[in-house]
Each structure stands twice: as C-alpha cells, then as structure tokens.
Amino acid sequence: MARAGLTAERLTLAAAELADELGFHNLTVSALARRFGVKPAALYSHVRDAQELRVRVAVLALAELAERAAAALAGRAGKDALVAFADAYRGYAKEHPGRYAAGQIQLDDETAYASAARRHAEMTRAILRGYDLPEPAQTDAVRMLHSTFHGFVSLETQGGFARTPREVDVSWARTLDALDSVLRNWPPDEPGGQAA
Amino acid sequence: MARAGLTAERLTLAAAELADELGFHNLTVSALARRFGVKPAALYSHVRDAQELRVRVAVLALAELAERAAAALAGRAGKDALVAFADAYRGYAKEHPGRYAAGQIQLDDETAYASAARRHAEMTRAILRGYDLPEPAQTDAVRMLHSTFHGFVSLETQGGFARTPREVDVSWARTLDALDSVLRNWPPDEPGGQAA
DNA sequence: GCAAATGCTTAAAGGCTTTAAGTGATGGAG
DNA sequence: CTCCATCACTTAAAGCCTTTAAGCATTTGC
Numbered sequence: 001m002a003r004a005g006l007t008a009e010r011l012t013l014a015a016a017e018l019a020d021e022l023g024f025h026n027l028t029v030s031a032l033a034r035r036f037g038v039k040p041a042a043l044y045s046h047v048r049d050a051q052e053l054r055v056r057v058a059v060l061a062l063a064e065l066a067e068r069a070a071a072a073l074a075g076r077a078g079k080d081a082l083v084a085f086a087d088a089y090r091g092y093a094k095e096h097p098g099r100y101a102a103g104q105i106q107l108d109d110e111t112a113y114a115s116a117a118r119r120h121a122e123m124t125r126a127i128l129r130g131y132d133l134p135e136p137a138q139t140d141a142v143r144m145l146h147s148t149f150h151g152f153v154s155l156e157t158q159g160g161f162a163r164t165p166r167e168v169d170v171s172w173a174r175t176l177d178a179l180d181s182v183l184r185n186w187p188p189d190e191p192g193g194q195a196a
Numbered sequence: 197m198a199r200a201g202l203t204a205e206r207l208t209l210a211a212a213e214l215a216d217e218l219g220f221h222n223l224t225v226s227a228l229a230r231r232f233g234v235k236p237a238a239l240y241s242h243v244r245d246a247q248e249l250r251v252r253v254a255v256l257a258l259a260e261l262a263e264r265a266a267a268a269l270a271g272r273a274g275k276d277a278l279v280a281f282a283d284a285y286r287g288y289a290k291e292h293p294g295r296y297a298a299g300q301i302q303l304d305d306e307t308a309y310a311s312a313a314r315r316h317a318e319m320t321r322a323i324l325r326g327y328d329l330p331e332p333a334q335t336d337a338v339r340m341l342h343s344t345f346h347g348f349v350s351l352e353t354q355g356g357f358a359r360t361p362r363e364v365d366v367s368w369a370r371t372l373d374a375l376d377s378v379l380r381n382w383p384p385d386e387p388g389g390q391a392a
Numbered sequence: 393g394c395a396a397a398t399g400c401t402t403a404a405a406g407g408c409t410t411t412a413a414g415t416g417a418t419g420g421a422g
Numbered sequence: 423c424t425c426c427a428t429c430a431c432t433t434a435a436a437g438c439c440t441t442t443a444a445g446c447a448t449t450t451g452c
Contacts, residue, residue, distance in 0.1 A: 002448095003398095003399060003447095003448075003449085004399085004400075006400090025221070028439065028440085029439075029440065029441085030438075030440080038399095038400070038401090039400070039401055039402080040439080040440075040441085041400080041401070041402085041403095041440095041441075041443095042400050042401075044440090044442080045398085045399065046399095049440080049441070050440070104350075104354060105354075106354060106355055109359075112359070117359075121360075136366075137370065139360055139362045139367065140362070140367040140370040140374075141374075143348070143351075143357060143360075143364075143367045143371065144344065144348075144371040144374055146347070146356070147343075147344050147347035147348035147351055147371065148340065148343050148344045148347055149347070150347040150350065150351060151342070151343035151344055151345070151347025151350065152339070152340075152343035152347070154346065154347065154350065155339075155342060155343055155346060158300060158301075160342070161339060163305075163308070164335055164339075166332060166335045166336070168339075170332075170336070171335065171336040171339045171340070174333065174336040174340075174385075175336060175339065175340040175343065177383045178336075178337075178340055178378045178382065179378075180383075181378055181381065181383045182374045182375075182377055182378040185377065185381070186374065187373045187374060187376075187377045189370075198417090199417070199418085199429095199430055199431070200430085200431080202431090224407095224409085225408075225409065225410085226407075226408055226409080227408095234430095234431070234432090235431070236408080236409075237409095237410075237411085237412095237431080237433080237434095238430070238431050238432075240409090240410070240411080241430065242430095245409075246408090246410090
C-alpha cells in the first residue's frame with residue numbers, strides 16, 4: 001500500500017479546507033482521514049489530538065489574515081487604511097468561514113503570543129495613527145474597531161442580516177463611514193450630556 | 197423506580213443551565229440525562245433530538261434577552277436608552293454565556309419568526325427614535341449597533357480583551373459614548389473626504 | 393541487501409446519538 | 423377498590439467519533 005505522505009502541515013492545510021467546506025464544528029479527525037484515504041488512527045502520529053488540529057487551523061487562519069491585512073494596509077493612511085483593513089478582514093471571513101471561525105477559539109497564552117494575534121493589535125493601532133488619538137482612548141478605539149468588524153462579519157456569515165432587504169455591502173460601507181467619523185471626532189472623556 | 201418528571205420545558209431550562217455551566221458546545225443529551233439521573237434514551241420522548249434541544253435553548257435565550265432589554269428600555273430615550281439596552285445585552289451575555297452562545301445559532305425562518313428575534317430588531321429601532329435617522333440610514337445604524345454589541349460581548353467572553361491592562365468596563369463605556377456620538381451626527385451618504 | 397526507523401492498519405475501549413422493544417408505575421373506568 | 427391502558431423510563435443495540443496500543447509493511451541508511 002502506497003503511503004499517503006502525511007505531515008502536520010499538510011494535515012493542517014487540509015483541515016482548514018475541510019473547515020471552510022463543512023463548517024469549523026464539522027472538522028473531525030475522521031473526516032480528515034477520509035479525505036486522505038487513510039484510517040483515523042494514522043493522523044495521531046502527526047498531530048496529538050483533535051484539539052491540536054483545531055489550534056493549528058486557528059494559528060494558520062490568524063497568520064493568513066494578518067498577512068492580508070498587512071498587504072491591504074501598505075501605503076495607506078486615514079480612512080483609506082481603515083477601509084482597506086476592514087475589507088481585508090471581511091473578505092477573508094467570507095472566503096474562509098471555517099478558518100475565520102477557527103480564529104475565534106481560545107488560545108492559551110503561549111500559543112497566542114507566538115501567533116499572529118499580536119500583529120493584529122499592532123495593525124489596528126497603525127490605523128489609528130492617522131487619527132491622532134491619545135493613549136487610553138486608543139485602546140478603547142482598538143477594541144471598538146475590533147468589536148465592530150468581528151460583530152458585523154460574524155453576524156453576516158451567520159445569516160443575521162438576511163431578513164432585511166437592504167444590501168449588506170451598503171450597510172458595511174456606511175458603518176465604516178461612521179467609524180471614520182467617530183475616530184476623527186472621538187468624544188471627550190466626560191461626555192457633555194445628550195443635548196440635541 | 198420513581199419517575200423523574202421530565203417535560204420539554206424542564207429539559208430546556210436544565211439544558212440552559214448546563215450550557216451556562218459547561219459551555220454551549222458541551223451541552224449534550226447524555227450530560228442532560230445524567231443531571232436528571234436518567235438514561236439518555238429517556239429524553240427522546242420529550243425532545244426530538246439534540247438539535248431540537250439546542251434550538252429550544254436558543255429560543256429561550258432570545259426571549260429572556262428580549263425581556264431584559266425591553267425592561268431596560270422602558271421609560272428611557274436617547275443615550276440613556278442606548279446605554280441601558282447595551283448594558284442589558286452585555287449583562288445577559290456575561291451572566292448566561294451558554295444561553296448567549298445558543299442565541300447565535302442559525303434558526304430556520306419559521307422558528308426565527310416565531311421567536312423573539314423580531315422584538316430585538318424592533319427595540320434597536322426604538323433606540324434610534326431618539327436620534328432621528330431617516331430610513332435607509334436607520335437600517336445601517338441598526339446593523340452597526342448590533343454588530344458592535346455582539347462583537348464586543350463575544351470578544352470579551354472569549355477572553356479577547358484580556359491581554360491589555362485597561363479595564364474592559366471603561367472601554368465599553370467609551371464605546372457607547374462613541375456610538376452615541378456617531379448616531380447624533382450620522383455621516384451623510386457622500387462622505388466629504390477625510391480632511392483633518 | 394539488511395536492519396532500524398517510520399508510516400499506516402488493525403484492534404479495541406469508551407463516549408455520544410438515536411431507534412426499537414420491553415417493563416413497571418400511574419391514573420382513570422368500572 | 424381494582425384492573426387495565428397508557429405513559430415514562432430502561433434495556434439493548436447499531437453507528438459514528440476519539441484515542442491508545444500493538445502489528446505489519448515500506449522506506450531509509452549503512
């Protein structure tokens with residue numbers, strides 16, 4: 001019997017494809033083995049267990065996403081940078097829903113540190129350079145941006161916006177307009193009240 | 197042997213508790229049966245299968261969340277309403293992470309229609325009444341608000357903000373300030389450019 | 393060309409889901 | 423009050439998944 005030529009890397013890549021096709025939660029050792037025409041037990045020489053497989057896909061996804069985001073950001077500033085980054089983020093999630101879902105799992109501190117998670121934070125801060133926010137506000141803005149991107153993409157891929165006719169692309173664009181607007185005019189720490 | 201007195205309702209409630217304790221993805225028929233001191237097969241007289249159990253928890257969660265949000269909204273308007281609604285949303289997710297996660301699963305159109313999903317959309321629109329947005333922008337704003345709330349809460353419960361020292365509560369408050377600000381000053385359809 | 397290492401299979405145990413058939417408790421009718 | 427029908431739960435069993443251990447075969451290096 002010819003060997004299948006399994007390695008941790010090939011398994012990870014195939015697992016990522018499987019996740020994109022079937023959904024991350026349908027990524028199983030058995031399904032992956034099937035794809036290689038091999039018995040499930042064969043995978044355990046290359047990967048400790050199912051959880052390690054998931055973590056590997058997560059790390060791959062974070063790296064790919066960081067790569068894309070970095071490319072999108074290159075040479076841009078201000079709103080251009082904001083939109084390019086956001087579009088890269090959303091585009092990746094739509095092209096690779098399984099990988100994107102993988103990227104959301106909890107990584108232990110060590111794995112997260114070694115992964116591209118840091119690069120994401122740095123890039124988001126790079127966007128904010130165009131908006132000139134002082135430090136504590138900058139952290140808040142990073143969190144708000146990340147929340148909005150992730151929330152929108154996550155709701156969209158789960159069909160959360162499907163029941164309203166308006167084009168999702170338009171709402172996305174308007175949301176980015178709104179984020180740009182609020183970053184250019186970040187509210188002061190003591191809000192002055194809510195007068196019209 | 198005394199009977200356990202199972203009903204679909206009691207199972208659903210216990211399933212919700214189980215999900216909050218162990219995480220939604222650890223909600224299994226077996227674990228639930230164990231909690232009632234009963235064999236797994238016993239549950240199948242009351243609930244069609246594991247998926248129905250999950251859907252029931254989702255519908256329960258959406259209803260509870262709508263209840264809370266409605267109470268928070270009562271008698272408030274403008275930023276007060278925004279903050280109360282958002283806090284109710286986040287509070288529920290933190291108190292009931294398993295239920296909250298359940299609320300994110302895809303419901304078929306019929307179930308979704310019968311569920312509280314509509315009430316959520318209506319309440320978000322009610323918040324916007326205080327901000328006087330014309331219609332297509334209103335839909336965009338609803339989507340942005342929902343995205344930001346969901347994204348923030350989802351990242352927070354998954355530990356996404358844990359690696360930065362700043363208090364998450366403060367970032368949440370500042371994010372709501374920012375949303376209030378952008379709603380009061382919603383950008384026009386043709387953005388005028390990005391001058392400082 | 394042979395031995396050692398490596399890669400995959402077989403075997404097996406344990407858990408989860410789900411269906412079908414069986415048993416015992418409960419409650420309503422006489 | 424008692425008997426019987428119904429309903430609630432158990433037992434049994436099949437199928438799929440994960441994971442470990444042991445075995446066989448293929449490749450590699452000397």
